[in-house]
Amino acid sequence: MNRLTIIKPDDWHLHLRDSPYLESVVGDSARQFARAIVMPNLSPPVKTCKDALAYRKRILSALPSDHQFQPLMTLYLTDNSDIEDIKNASRSDYIFAAKLYPAGATTNSDAAVTDIKHIYPILDAMQEYQLPLLVHGEATGDGVDIFDRENRFIDTSLNAMRIDFPELPIVFEHITTREAVDYVVAQGSKMAATITPHHLLINRNAMFSNGFRPHHYCLPVAKRESHRLALLKAASSDSNQFFAGTDSAPHSRQAKESACGCAGIYSAYCAIELYAEAFDLAGDFSNFEAFMSLNGPAFYRLPVNNSKIVLQKSSWTVPETLPFGQQSLVPFKAGQKLQWKVTSND
Ligand code: NCD
Numbered sequence: 001m002n003r004l005t006i007i008k009p010d011d012w013h014l015h016l017r018d019s020p021y022l023e024s025v026v027g028d029s030a031r032q033f034a035r036a037i038v039m040p041n042l043s044p045p046v047k048t049c050k051d052a053l054a055y056r057k058r059i060l061s062a063l064p065s066d067h068q069f070q071p072l073m074t075l076y077l078t079d080n081s082d083i084e085d086i087k088n089a090s091r092s093d094y095i096f097a098a099k100l101y102p103a104g105a106t107t108n109s110d111a112a113v114t115d116i117k118h119i120y121p122i123l124d125a126m127q128e129y130q131l132p133l134l135v136h137g138e139a140t141g142d143g144v145d146i147f148d149r150e151n152r153f154i155d156t157s158l159n160a161m162r163i164d165f166p167e168l169p170i171v172f173e174h175i176t177t178r179e180a181v182d183y184v185v186a187q188g189s190k191m192a193a194t195i196t197p198h199h200l201l202i203n204r205n206a207m208f209s210n211g212f213r214p215h216h217y218c219l220p221v222a223k224r225e226s227h228r229l230a231l232l233k234a235a236s237s238d239s240n241q242f243f244a245g246t247d248s249a250p251h252s253r254q255a256k257e258s259a260c261g262c263a264g265i266y267s268a269y270c271a272i273e274l275y276a277e278a279f280d281l282a283g284d285f286s287n288f289e290a291f292m293s294l295n296g297p298a299f300y301r302l303p304v305n306n307s308k309i310v311l312q313k314s315s316w317t318v319p320e321t322l323p324f325g326q327q328s329l330v331p332f333k334a335g336q337k338l339q340w341k342v343t344s345n346d
């Protein structure tokens with residue numbers, strides 16, 4: 001197979017940052033995707049509807065003028081989130097979910113939720129209004145091995161929320177393990193998961209290949225090869241519970257190549273091509289369009305996009321660096337060849 005035509009995809013998990021970095025990255029997502037669920041972990045975080053609507057305006061004004069891209073906004077939950085904001089978000093045409101970061105789990109999560117019990121009234125309201133809960137599923141704390149954090153989160157928090165709020169739509173974000181795949185499948189239609197292109201393409205060895213590779217460090221960290229294979233199987237399966245969410249998370253080259261380097265992989269430059277590369281490895285494109293363009297809108301109860309894109313099998317090289325404000329960043333697969341290219345996009 002050398003040519004693929006699919007409905008234009010959406011990115012169901014994206015970090016766009018804020019000015020001056022926003023202006024550098026938003027064009028990459030807008031060039032590839034029709035819509036994206038925009039993460040709220042700015043500093044300070046996007047906690048209220050007012051914050052989200054103001055951030056949306058900043059995104060729209062940073063967009064190149066000829067783009068139709070729609071940012072789908074989210075709220076950052078804290079121990080003190082306000083139920084009024086949940087109610088208003090559920091009625092808003094621009095806000096589509098609220099995000100649970102366990103405090104301290106990842107970039108700019110210090111102000112987030114210290115104990116899920118603190119947000120039970122919020123979850124109750126979200127269940128009532130059917131506002132999806134997006135979960136960074138990693139247990140925190142020094143005692144938890146970094147490779148076990150996702151599984152521990154299922155046991156200590158996610159399963160309790162599932163049982164206590166059975167009708168709450170939950171997206172288990174950027175899953176990285178076979179156990180997470182199995183857990184999602186077992187929960188049925190009120191749970192879905194996003195899968196990133198990098199977790200489909202690398203395992204944890206990529207972080208330690210002839211030296212430490214900071215550009216392969218993200219959270220949750222990549223796991224062993226058997227988990228990558230389980231993710232690839234889930235993404236390319238006919239289950240409608242899995243869909244694309246890049247978790248493209250730009251940090252400057254300096255912030256990554258540091259004694260305490262930031263977590264995050266920048267994939268937005270070539271996200272669709274990276275997913276195509278992964279499905280090609282699986283040797284099965286039959287569910288590619290569903291994973292990229294149908295399952296996400298169905299879960300979020302949004303219409304499917306009405307334009308199409310074409311991908312052609314043709315080798316090209318990802319740039320070594322890209323501009324990032326006054327700095328630069330190193331994209332995923334920098335300097336490496338990819339086999340697929342988006343050739344037409346309307
Ligand atoms: C994200 C970021 O930098 O904002 N980093 C990452 O490694 N994925 C935060 C997140 O989604 O965990």
Ligand code: ZN
Pocket residue numbers: 013015039247249
């Ligand atoms: Zn993320």
